[in-house]
Amino acid sequence: METRIAKAARTVLDRDAWIKGAIAILAEGGAQRLRVEVLAKRLGVTKGSFYWHFKDRRDLQDAVLEFWKDGRIRDIRKQTQAEPGGEAAALLHTIEVYASARNRKGIAIEAAVRDWARHDPQAAAAVEAVDAERLTCACRLFLARGMAQREAEARSLLLYAYVFGASLMRHGAFTNDIASLKSWIADLISH
């Protein structure tokens, strides 16, 4: 028989809920804000609970990185499944995904993880795996358009370097028609 009266509605979380909360903190405050007491408070519980689900803080961090890595790789593979002839569109779309502002959170996480990677080997490994996958997928699209291997590799590298770099810039200058500049750039990169 169900007890639906919910006398105090005790919050019950699983490992995944903790990881998702951690990702949210990562997006908002970066890796150094990813603290267990802060996360517990956000989830409405105390850290006593945390240590039931995770061995320690490092355990959470590794889980977050794994989660992020898998998600990114899944997304890339989905985005670059272009039907023949649609490669150019797929490339433009890849650029737009990171340029557009409707993906704020994803970009914030990306930046946070990349900064994290500067001092954490695990994070660096995750970034490296994601980068490798992205580069090969983009490269495949360029190659499908009959481009030479070398140029395809170079353009793939340029594409992703540009995309991440652009998200780091604070452009008060050129403020008039950024969108138009960016579309010009996207054309140059994807030919």
Add this chain to the structure above:
Amino acid sequence: METRIAKAARTVLDRDAWIKGAIAILAEGGAQRLRVEVLAKRLGVTKGSFYWHFKDRRDLQDAVLEFWKDGRIRDIRKQTQAEPGGEAAALLHTIEVYASARNRKGIAIEAAVRDWARHDPQAAAAVEAVDAERLTCACRLFLARGMAQREAEARSLLLYAYVFGASLMRHGAFTNDIASLKSWIADLISH
């Protein structure tokens, strides 16, 4: 009369020495490692001294940002003082400065400040000022080569976005001839 006997060689620091030490920490550990006790230990004194030179931690942070901003703007102006006809070379040089590994520390500081800017308005302002200066200087070089305003702006933006983005990527893939890819890219950007 000079006392040169230095019986215990008491460490004597001025504000500038503290700032330079802070920059070193920033390069190695990022903004969140910029702590006064850590910095004091690195300089061989205790934090009791720190609070004589600075009002508080924020005071140091602002000084560091000011120092960085001024240095960057000075460098950009120097690097982009091309004699007529040398604009292309100056642009390639600008790309190389951030691509080459002999500028490790500068790149690390750049990355640290940019990450810092994601959560600190003062840092964001410094980055914005530096970006604006860099973009206008690069744009001037493109324009000097007879390029249209719009294309010059777009290429300037691409140049810097690419340069910073490249420093964020962990490329295990394409590991064979990165240097050659990068020079191909530099050519594409600077035409």
Add this chain to the structure above:
DNA sequence: GTGTTTCCATACGGTAGGGTATTGAGTTTT
């Protein structure tokens, strides 16, 4: 019902670090 498992709360000890107050040692000025 009575275990048993699952999950959370409470309380505690430990470390790192920011900030202040005070003292004191060199150095410079008078």
Add this chain to the structure above:
DNA sequence: AAAACTCAATACCCTACCGTATGGAAACAC
């Protein structure tokens, strides 16, 4: 030399965390 100034050492207090130990409440198994 005496006074004044400069800068560092020491000793605090306070907060934010990490991690552990223990107990307790709910859900599930029988």
